[in-house]
Amino acid sequence: MYPNPGPGKLIVLEGLDGAGTTTQAQILRDWLRGCKQVTDVYVTWEPSAGPVGTQIRQVLTRRLSMDRRTLAALFAADRIDHLYHPQGVIKRLKAGTWVVMDRYYLSSFAYQALSLSEGEIQWLRYLHAPCVIPDVTFFLDVPVKVCIERIGRNRGTNFELFEKEELLNAVSAKYWSAIDSFVVQGENIQIIDGTQHKHAVTQGLQTYIAAALF
Amino acid sequence: MAGKFIVLEGVDQVVLEAQANHLVAWLQEQQFPVIITREPTAGPVGGQVQLALDGRLILDTRTLAVLSVADRMDHLQREEGGILRHLAEGRHVICVGYALADYAHLSDAHLSDAHFSDANISDANISDAVSLEWLIRINQLCVWPDLVIVVDVKTTADDDMRNRYLYAVEQCCLDGKNIVVVDGNQADDGLRRACQDLVKQFVLGE
Numbered sequence: 001m002y003p004n005p006g007p008g009k010l011i012v013l014e015g016l017d018g019a020g021t022t023t024q025a026q027i028l029r030d031w032l033r034g035c036k037q038v039t040d041v042y043v044t045w046e047p048s049a050g051p052v053g054t055q056i057r058q059v060l061t062r063r064l065s066m067d068r069r070t071l072a073a074l075f076a077a078d079r080i081d082h083l084y085h086p087q088g089v090i091k092r093l094k095a096g097t098w099v100v101m102d103r104y105y106l107s108s109f110a111y112q113a114l115s116l117s118e119g120e121i122q123w124l125r126y127l128h129a130p131c132v133i134p135d136v137t138f139f140l141d142v143p144v145k146v147c148i149e150r151i152g153r154n155r156g157t158n159f160e161l162f163e164k165e166e167l168l169n170a171v172s173a174k175y176w177s178a179i180d181s182f183v184v185q186g187e188n189i190q191i192i193d194g195t196q197h198k199h200a201v202t203q204g205l206q207t208y209i210a211a212a213l214f
Numbered sequence: 215m216a217g218k219f220i221v222l223e224g225v226d227q228v229v230l231e232a233q234a235n236h237l238v239a240w241l242q243e244q245q246f247p248v249i250i251t252r253e254p255t256a257g258p259v260g261g262q263v264q265l266a267l268d269g270r271l272i273l274d275t276r277t278l279a280v281l282s283v284a285d286r287m288d289h290l291q292r293e294e295g296g297i298l299r300h301l302a303e304g305r306h307v308i309c310v311g312y313a314l315a316d317y318a319h320l321s322d323a324h325l326s327d328a329h330f331s332d333a334n335i336s337d338a339n340i341s342d343a344v345s346l347e348w349l350i351r352i353n354q355l356c357v358w359p360d361l362v363i364v365v366d367v368k369t370t371a372d373d374d375m376r377n378r379y380l381y382a383v384e385q386c387c388l389d390g391k392n393i394v395v396v397d398g399n400q401a402d403d404g405l406r407r408a409c410q411d412l413v414k415q416f417v418l419g420e
Contacts (some may be wrong), residue, residue: 051262051271052281064258067291069355073284074259077277084274126351127283130276 001131008040008099009213010103014121015140015143015169018147018154019194024140025102025203028209037214038098042089045102045169049091050085054076069120072112077125079105090132105131106139106189109178110171133187135213138205139179140194143169188212217247217301218417219357221312222409223373229398229405230310233365236406237308237413249300249350252278256325257292259285275344279320279352286313286356298357308415313353314362314393315381318375321346346385359389361416363409392416 004010011028013021022045029043031071044134049061056074064076083089084167105128113121142150148165179189192204220237222230234250241248252261253268256398262283265271266278273281290297300307318339322343368376383393394416396408 052277055258055262065293067287070259070287070291071283071286073280077280077284080280081273081277084276087270121356123352123355126348126354127280129348 001129002103004093004132004135005090006096006113006179008093008095008097008193009101009136009210010089010093010099010101010134011213012101012106012134012137014103014106014137014175015142015194016147016172018150019140020150020157020198021140022197024201024205026098027140027198031202032049032098032100032209033131033207035214040092040097041100042092042097043100043102044089046082046083046104046107047075047078048080048082049138050081059082068115072108072116072120072124073127074092076105076124079108079128080130084130093132105138106136106137106178107174107180107184113159113178114167114170115172119188122150125209133190137189138208139175139191140201141191142194144172146195172194176182200202215304217304217306218306218361219297219301219309219359220317220417221309221314221359221362222365223311223314223318223362223379224367224398225318225369225379226365226367226398227310230403233307233363233405233409234310237409240410241306241308241407241413244307247304248308248320250308250310251297253256253289253312253315254282254285255289257285257288259288260356275320275382279316279344279349282316282320283352283356286353289355291370309359312355312359312362312393313349314364314382314386316347316399317346317386318378320344321378321382346382350385350389360392361412362386362391362393363411364393364395364400365405366395393414 012052015021020153025045029041030040032041047056052074055064059066059071090093092099101155108124109121110188116124144165147168183189190208192201224230224236238248238250254263259281263278263282267274283414293299297307297309322345366376366380382408383395386393394412396405396412398405
C-alpha cells in the first residue's frame with residue numbers, strides 16, 4: 001500500500017453497521033469546511049456510486065448472487081476504482097482536498113473476511129496493494145446490541161445482508177483482529193467511543209484532527 | 215472421473231477460437247463430455263471487463279486487473295455453469311483466455327520484478343506500473359488449468375504483445391505451471407494436430 005500522495009488528508013470512518021459513521025462523516029464535512037487549514041472537503045463512501053459499486057449493492061440486496069470470493073474481489077475493485085478513476089480520491093488528495101471516507105478497506109477485513117480462510121485473507125491483502133493508507137482511521141466502537149437498536153430505529157426491518165446480530169458479533173471480532181494487524185504495521189487507527197451522544201463523538205474526532213492533522 | 219481444464223492463450227483471438235472449436239469437436243467425437251467457454255465471461259462482472267477492454271468504460275489498469283480476477287472467480291465458482299462444477303461433474307472445459315491473458319495485457323513486463331518488491335510497495339510515489347508479480351499474486355486463488363496451450367502467432371504488427379506473452383510464460387514456467395507454446399504460424403491442420411497431441415499427452419494420459 002502507498003502513503004497519501006497529496007497535500008490533502010485522507011480521513012476514514014469505520015465501524016459496525018449502526019455505529020454512526022455516515023452521521024459523523026456529514027458532521028465532519030461541515031466542520032472541516034469552516035476550518036481555515038482546509039481548502040476543500042470531499043465526503044464519499046463505499047460501496048461507491050461507480051459501476052462496480054453499483055453491482056455490489058445488487059449483491060448486498062440479494063438481487064444478484066455471487067460467490068464470497070468474487071464479492072471480496074469486487075469490493076477491492078470498487079475501492080481501487082474509487083481511488084484511481086479520473087475524478088477519484090487520489091486526484092483530489094493531490095489537489096489538496098481533504099477526503100472523508102465512510103468505510104474503506106478495514107471493512108473488507110471485517111465483513112468479507114468472515115467467509116474467508118487465512119490463506120484467502122492473505123490474498124485479500126494482495127488485492128489491496130494499490131490502496132492509499134489513510135492519515136487516520138477512526139473506528140467508532142459501539143456494542144453490537146446498540147447497533148442493532150439503532151438500525152431497527154432508523155431502517156425498520158429492511159436490513160441488508162450483514163445486519164443481523166449474530167453476524168455483527170462475528171464482524172466485530174474480525175474488526176478488532178484487523179485493527180490489531182494494521183496497527184502493528186504502523187497504521188494510525190484511533191478508537192472512539194461511539195456510544196456517546198453524537199456531539200461528544202464529533203468532539204473527539206475534531207480534537208484529534210486539530211491536534212494531529214492541522 | 216473429474217473433467218480436465220484446458221486453456222488456449224495467445225495474441226490472435228481468431229486462431230484461438232478456431233482451435234478451441236476444433237478441440238471441442240475432436241473430444242466430442244471420442245464421446246467425451248466437453249464445454250467451451252471464454253474470458254471475459256458473459257456474466258455481470260465480465261460484462262464490465264469487456265466494456266473496459268472496448269474503451270467504453272474508463273477503468274484504471276489496477277482496477278481492471280482486480281475486476282478481471284473477480285470475473286475469473288465468478289467463472290470458476292458460480293453454482294450454475296461454473297468451471298469447477300463442470301469439472302466436478304466430469305465434463306472437460308476448454309477456455310479461450312485466462313490468467314495469462316491478464317499477465318500479458320496488463321503488466322509492465324519490461325520492468326524487472328525487483329522494481330515491484332514488497333520493500334518498494336510503500337514508495338512515496340504511486341507507481342502507474344502493474345507488476346507481473348502482483349498479477350500472479352492476485353490470481354493465486356484461481357485454479358490453474360491442467361494444460362495451457364499458448365498459440366504463438368508471429369506477426370510484425372503485434373510483436374510487443376507476443377513478447378509479453380512469452381515473458382509471462384517464462385515466469386509461470388519458473389513457477390512450475392503446465393504451459394506449452396505451439397507454433398501458431400503453421401498450417402491449420404498441423405496446428406490442430408499439435409493441440410490434439412498435447413491434450414492426448416498432458417490431459418488424457420495417452
